[in-house]
Amino acid sequence: MFSNNNRISTRQVFRLFVFDFVGESTLILPSQLAAFAGNDGLASIVLGGIMGSLYLWYLAYVLKKMETDLVTYMERILPAWMKKIFLVLLLVYFTGMAGYGAYIFSDVIQKGLIAGESLLTAGYAVCGGIESRARVYEILFVVLFVLLAVMLLIAAGDLEMEYLYGFFQADTGSVMKGSLAVFFCLMPLFLLAFFPSYVQKAKWGKLVHAVHAAMWFAIGVLAVLYVILLGSFGSRSLTTMKYPAITLMSSIHLRGSFLKRLDAFMIAIWFFTLFALVTVFLFYAQELVQKLRKKDTHKKWYLCGVMAAVFGVAEMLHQSSHGEWFRDYLLYIGIPLFLFLPLFVLLWGKGKKRHEG
Numbered sequence: 210m211f212s213n214n215n216r217i218s219t220r221q222v223f224r225l226f227v228f229d230f231v232g233e234s235t236l237i238l239p240s241q242l243a244a245f246a247g248n249d250g251l252a253s254i255v256l257g258g259i260m261g262s263l264y265l266w267y268l269a270y271v272l273k274k275m276e277t278d279l280v281t282y283m284e285r286i287l288p289a290w291m292k293k294i295f296l297v298l299l300l301v302y303f304t305g306m307a308g309y310g311a312y313i314f315s316d317v318i319q320k321g322l323i324a325g326e327s328l329l330t331a332g333y334a335v336c337g338g339i340e341s342r343a344r345v346y347e348i349l350f351v352v353l354f355v356l357l358a359v360m361l362l363i364a365a366g367d368l369e370m371e372y373l374y375g376f377f378q379a380d381t382g383s384v385m386k387g388s389l390a391v392f393f394c395l396m397p398l399f400l401l402a403f404f405p406s407y408v409q410k411a412k413w414g415k416l417v418h419a420v421h422a423a424m425w426f427a428i429g430v431l432a433v434l435y436v437i438l439l440g441s442f443g444s445r446s447l448t449t450m451k452y453p454a455i456t457l458m459s460s461i462h463l464r465g466s467f468l469k470r471l472d473a474f475m476i477a478i479w480f481f482t483l484f485a486l487v488t489v490f491l492f493y494a495q496e497l498v499q500k501l502r503k504k505d506t507h508k509k510w511y512l513c514g515v516m517a518a519v520f521g522v523a524e525m526l527h528q529s530s531h532g533e534w535f536r537d538y539l540l541y542i543g544i545p546l547f548l549f550l551p552l553f554v555l556l557w558g559k560g561k562k563r564h565e566g
Contacts, residue, residue: 219412222404223419223426224350226397229489230427232482234394236313236452238431239438243447245387246379250435250444253384257391258428262421264548265398269417271551272402275558279402279551280500286558293501295550300497302543304515306396307490308522309535314483315523317452317476353478357430361437364457368440391431393540395424397486399547403493455479491515 217225242250275282283292401420408416438453441460450456455476491512498511526535 217408219408219415219419221347222408222416223423224347225485225489226400226420226423227350227354227426228482228485229397229400230395230424231430232479232486233310233313234391234427234431235434235454236317236479236483238390238394239435239453240448240450241390242387242435243439243444245390246383247444248373248376248439249379249384250387250439251376251432252379253387254391254428254432254435256384256388257395258425260388260392261395261398261424261428264392264395265401265417265421265424268398268401268551271555272405273413274555278405279554280497281406282558283554284500286561287554295554296497296501298546298550300494300501302539302546303490303494303497304518305522305535305539305543307487307494307515307519309526309539310483310486310490311519311523312526314480314487315527317455317479317483349481353481354430357478360458361433364437364441364460368437369443370440372440372443373436389540391428393536393544396539396543396547397489398424400489400493402551403496487519491519494519 238254239250242253246253272279277285280296283295287295398420401417404416404420405413434454438447438457441457442450442453447453458476494515495512498515502511522535529535
């Protein structure tokens with residue numbers, strides 16, 4: 210029998226973060242890595258994972274010192290005006306990330322803009338809270354990733370081995386650009402700053418371990434997929450594909466007539482992983498609006514407002530044809546925000562305690 214105490218297990222945390230990491234990274238990274246570093250994109254994947262591990266260690270250390278989640282600590286020690294500025298910045302960041310996920314989601318489904326019914330479904334999922342979403346993803350996890358493993362195994366049987374020759378040819382700068390692209394897709398790591406409210410305090414160490422394991426699981430999936438894509442198409446062809454993983458799935462043919470359009474069937478993997486990414490940022494954006502307004506009575510209206518903003522971001526990205534300007538925004542605004550904000554807030558709190566002492 211399920212409990213309903215707004216708490217989730219570390220196993221559910223692992224699966225939630227896997228969904229958050231895998232969808233976007235496996236869709237958009239392979240072509241970018243091929244353009245940056247060719248076959249040496251594998252090195253970029255590993256370096257990006259190491260950067261993610263270092264960031265996770267740093268964030269876990271800061272949160273351990275705070276002894277609570279980031280927003281609660283901000284409310285406790287920051288002046289009201291400063292707290293509002295940071296909450297607004299976080300709100301813009303989460304809304305933007307949800308909009309970017311919605312843009313990719315709708316583009317993959319091949320619709321001109323994010324379908325209203327899909328966004329409404331995401332809103333409905335947010336209303337259920339984090340615990341209900343964790344249960345759903347826990348059930349879907351095994352089905353989707355076993356299916357993906359089977360498909361990758363089938364695809365691995367048709368590799369052109371000559372495409373895999375030629376490592377250690379890209380320059381260091383190109384490899385580092387690729388690793389930054391990988392790190393960009395690991396931005397959901399920042400959500401760890403909000404999770405102490407949803408797990409028992411005694412399980413903090415297990416929580417961090419679960420997030421770390423989820424990140425490296427996703428890195429492993431990306432690395433295997435990238436090798437198979439290189440062996441199937443070669444790095445030059447890979448750079449011309451928008452979503453190489455979907456192209457790969459459309460090239461797999463099973464004997465018999467059971468599945469005529471395997472790519473349409475396999476789109477379910479990216480449907481659910483991208484859906485998870487959109488809903489998680491919607492959830493926290495709504496929570497931040499609630500913190501700013503300090504009222505629970507209009508929670509559903511707050512969610513409607515956030516959904517409208519997400520719709521607007523997705524539509525802007527569609528109108529611009531590509532999301533380069535938005536990725537630059539997240540690179541120069543988003544990354545500094547989630548790198549330095551936790552440390553700044555912690556140091557402010559320590560300074561306040563020393564002053565009061």
